[in-house]
Each structure stands twice: as structure tokens, then as C-alpha cells.
Amino acid sequence: MKRLTLKDVARMAGVAPSTVSFVLNGKAKQMRIRDEVAQKIMSVVNQSGYEPHRVAVNLRTGQSKTLGLIVESISGSFFASLARTIETEAERLGYNVVYCSTENNAEKGGELIRMLGRQMVDGYLITPAPGMENEIRRLLQMHKPVVLMDSYFPGIKAPYVLIDNFHGVQLGMDHLFERGYRKIGYVTVDVSLIQLAERQRSYTQALKKKDIPFRKKRVLELNYHDSREQNLATLEAFIQENRDMDAIFFATNYLGILGLEAMGRLKISMPKQMAAICFDDHDIFRLYPPGITVIEQPIEGIAAKAISLLMKQLDKQSGPIKESQVALPGRLIVRSST
Amino acid sequence: MKRLTLKDVARMAGVAPSTVSFVLNGKAKQMRIRDEVAQKIMSVVNQSGYEPHRVAVNLRTGQSKTLGLIVESISGSFFASLARTIETEAERLGYNVVYCSTENNAEKGGELIRMLGRQMVDGYLITPAPGMENEIRRLLQMHKPVVLMDSYFPGIKAPYVLIDNFHGVQLGMDHLFERGYRKIGYVTVDVSLIQLAERQRSYTQALKKKDIPFRKKRVLELNYHDSREQNLATLEAFIQENRDMDAIFFATNYLGILGLEAMGRLKISMPKQMAAICFDDHDIFRLYPPGITVIEQPIEGIAAKAISLLMKQLDKQSGPIKESQVALPGRLIVRSST
DNA sequence: AATACTTACAAAATCGATTTAGCACAGGTG
């Protein structure tokens, strides 16, 4: 009834525990174990169905074979796609994944990282939230393998993987221009994340390139800490005051959804009265009539690349912390809102 | 630079490791450690910031302080709400949670459970999928703490927590009747889960109670294994053939979303031409004009109850496997689709 | 005064693996 241990297997095979361990870890040759003995051991292992006690292995080797995935919100659709790819990739490589969400709370972010540290994860995949800078610096100092996703901190040279935000917005703007829209509004939020800055930079840049004057009035920056209702009201007011706009660019899917609701309330028909485009796709954008044009993030690509960067760090832990920064291109999905 | 161990703390405090352990585990009294010594130890611990090595504790005590949460799909909104509550509850109780999704794959479900077993989780929270019966039976045989959520297997007496499906549908049906709808269709899917059976039973029961004849033609059972497109087509055909219906009851939110799309394509205005109501809420139902009436699951309640049932099992592991089956009431959220 | 019993800790075993060091034997060398 009790769990089978290495010792049991050794006894059953008539050898020492260490010998079994060598064979199981592929060091039979190196330790010059006779093929005969090795085969005997393997047959006993297979017949008995022995499996090493992960915890014991972990304690001894210091490797938990576990990765920590820290995301902003576990309910977000970004996370959902991310998690799937990361988990299957990780499993393929013999790693487990534990997920944690910061729930947009820097305090909690730090605590989570520490918690994962206690849990002894071998590496971290993090979508950084404002306020996590120090924790991430600490991880780097401790030479813990880390890969950031979706965002990064300019001052910190950690490997990261994200969508090419500038290029993505450009795609969207070009599309709008092509469709004849010129009076394009932009809705963002006051979170100090690099990707938002980048997106806005691309927006103004795109206008400039088209010789369309930038109008401050056309840009709305919502307050992250305001309530949903509050923001909705602000957004409605913004749209009302800019009735002459022919299109709105939403910087995140959260904002886009808010926009949908606002335009619904104002009974603005899309795209007739006003077009809408959003950075980052969402189920709703596909379903909501008439379907919202979006810039889709290459989430699978990001996940896969992130894992591979992390593995590179895990493999040669003594090797130099390769400074790998990757930006993958997004994809424009044209629906009927533009 | 290295990690602080119990031994280090002991040396720093001038006592034996065992003494430190006793103090840290609240056995100071029991082991008659002088307050003086205990305080000294505590101060050293606090100043040094020592934290026990989880893996070592795990190995020695056999308790991983980790729970396994197995859900159908990690991207589902049901999971999202569930995970949040469970994680915070678990953390409060000193437990970690590892998530796994079966991705609607019985094979994978079994493997997952085994994987978690290797990982040595202390208990399981599972939303069962067809085909996991045997794995769950095995867990029970091994006296592993298990709580099922959202569904259960009639033959297996494991504790479970779910919404009162019968009552939920009744709420919805009563609401439809109240609004004057009589020709009510029902859309379900051919997955052999008890909650679906229960919902359908409630639907027919409700009709009978109102003396409305049950018409087989009004019930559509989609094929789970068909593609989304395929199902959409089937659903559209079903609606076309039942143009005289005045309302449709969707048995799951997946079906409801499909319904939205189908009705959108057929340009059926809701609720004018046809009303819609769905079991289980979803973001889209709130946003999609005109807003879909739903029966909301008490997800937080389910999560909280499930955790508490699991903890009860974890506390007194020798105690009898209390056969606890809980059904929590759902809530009707009236929106404009009815 | 000898024995028993507390008190207050320390020492050592233990969890289940990995890994280093060691040991017995065979064969080759000077």
C-alpha cells in the first residue's frame, strides 16, 4: 500500500540504491554498470511501476522542474491563450507550471514572486505590472531565470518577448487611412507600461506621416483607478465632445469593450457614424455585431518564444545572461467596424 | 549569498536545530522550551528573515500544502471566477494551487491526475469531464481528499458542490412564462454530464406543470464533437424550422453564444421576434445588445464551499469520508433578451 | 542518601532521492 521507493527497487533487483539511481538517470555507462545489471534494474522498475518521488528529487537536486507564470489577471483572455501554450510546451519539456495573478496589484506581485521563490520554481515567466520593477531586479540579481512577456521595464535588462506595438498600431492606422478615415481619436489609460507608451507614440507618428495635425482633444486617457462606471461616463463624454470623429483607436481590449458599451449607449452605429479598431483581440470583438476590427497579438508565438528563452537560461545556468529582446509582429484582423 | 537554513539559525541562536524547529512550529510549550530561549530564537529568525525550505518540509512531513485544481478549460469564464476565489481562499489557509485543464480530453484528464499525484498535491478540486470516472474512483480508493465541482458522477460517492440545476432552469422557465412566452425551444449538447440531464429534466418538467405539451421538435441536441461551424449551421437550421418559437433556452453559455451568432446571422431581433435565455452567465451576455437574460451560477459560493469541504477532509484524514453533496441556488439576471 | 521524576534541551534518525568517495578484484607492468 505504501509508496515504492528507490530502496525497494534496489532490494528487488538485488543491487544498491545508488546503482538504481545511476541507471535511471542515464549514467549507467558513465558509472560502468554492466548492461546485464542495467537491464535487470529496468525490468524491475517497469514491472513495479516505480516512479521517483518528485519532492525528494527536488530537495536533493535543487531543481523543482516547475515554472512560475505570473500574469495580471487570470481571467483575461490574454492569459487564457498564453497559459495553454505555455503549459503544453512546458509539459513537453518535463516542467510543470504554477500560475499566479497579481490582480493588478503591485504589492501582491511582489509577494507572489516571493511565494514562488519559497515554492522553489526554477524559472519565471512574468507579464510585468507597474511596481514590480524591484522584485524583478532582485530575481535578476539572484540569477534566477526570468523572461518577461507583453511588456518590460526600460531600465531593467531582462529578456522579454512582446508584440511589436509600434508596428501593430501602424498596421491599424494604415488600415484606417486606407478606408478613408482621417479624424481618428485615440483612447488609452494612464498605466505606466511601456507598451501603452509605444502604442501612443505610433499613433501620433502615423498622423504625422500623413500630415494630419495631432489634436490633443482627440486623445483620451482614462484613469486606471477609476471605477468601470466612472470610466464609461468619461468615455461617453469624450465621444460626445468629438462627434466629428470618424474613427476611434482603442489601445487595449479592455478599453475597446468599454468603447463598445459607450457607443451602444449613445446609439452610435458602427461603422456608419464612427469606426472602431482595437489593439488586442477578444471573443467579444468577434461576436459583437458588426464585429470589431482588431490588431491580434501573436500570443502563441509569444508564449513559445518565451519558453524557449527561459529554457536557454535554464540549460546553461552558468552561461552569460543572454540579453534577448524579441518583438513579434501582430496581425490585423479586419471586421466590419471599419 | 546562500540560503539560510534551520541549522544556521540554530548556530546563530546557540541552540540545536531541533529546538528551533520546535519553537517555529508552536511546540515550544509542549517541548518545554523556556520562554527566554524561545524569544531568542524568534528574534534571530525575524532578524535573519529565515524561511523554512518548503521542499524539505514537504519531504519530511509528506504534506505539500498544494491543491490541484482540474478544470475543463482554463480559458473558460467559469474557470476564471473559480480560480480567483479558490486561490485566495487557499492562500489564506496556507495552500498553493496548481491548475490544470483537461481541454475536454478524458485521456488527458487521467494523465493530469496522475501528474498531480506525482507532484504530491494534498487534495483535488475537479470539474469532472466524461471519462474521468475511473481516475476519480482511484483517488477515492487511495483516500485522497477530493471535491467535485459543477458536476458529478451518479455512481461515485464523492463530495461535490454545484448549482441547483433543476431549480435554476425552473427560475428561467418561470420567468419566461411570466413574460408570456409559451413556445419555448431548448438547445443542449450531447455530453453525458449530469448537470445537462438535470437541466433538460427541469425544462420538460416546467412545461408539464404549465400544461404545455412537450414537442420534440423544439429541442435541439448539438453534437459536442462537431466543429463550431457545423454546430452553428445546425442551430441556424433548427431556428429556421421553428420560426414560430417565441423563446429559446440555451443550456450552457457556449450554446448561448452560438445562439447569439446564429440569431445575428438570421437577423432575428431579440426579444421582438424571439427571446433568449441562457444557463450560466458570460461577459458577452452583459455586453451584447440587448443583453441576454441568464441564470447566473454562484461561482464564488461553489468555490468557497468546495474548499471548505476539501479542508474538512484534509484536517481529519482519518475521519470518515463525509458524504457531502451540496447544491447551491442560482440567480436569475433579467436583461433585455426576454 | 539513593532513587525517581521533571525540566530543558541536544543528538540522531528519518523522509527519498543523488552523488561523491571508496573498496574489492582482475589484469598489466617493471
Place this chain on the structure above:
DNA sequence: CACCTGTGCTAAATCGATTTTGTAAGTATT
């Protein structure tokens, strides 16, 4: 024949905690 070198394995240390057993000193008992 003493000495060295491979072979092929075993013994023992180790990871960092918890828990059982031991033990010296002080107090109480007879």
C-alpha cells in the same frame, strides 16, 4: 612480487527540514 590501473559496483554523505529518543542537571520522594 610489489605497484598501478581499470572495472563494477557499494557505502556513506548530502539536501533541509521534523520527530523520536537520549541525557545532564535539578528537584522531589522515600
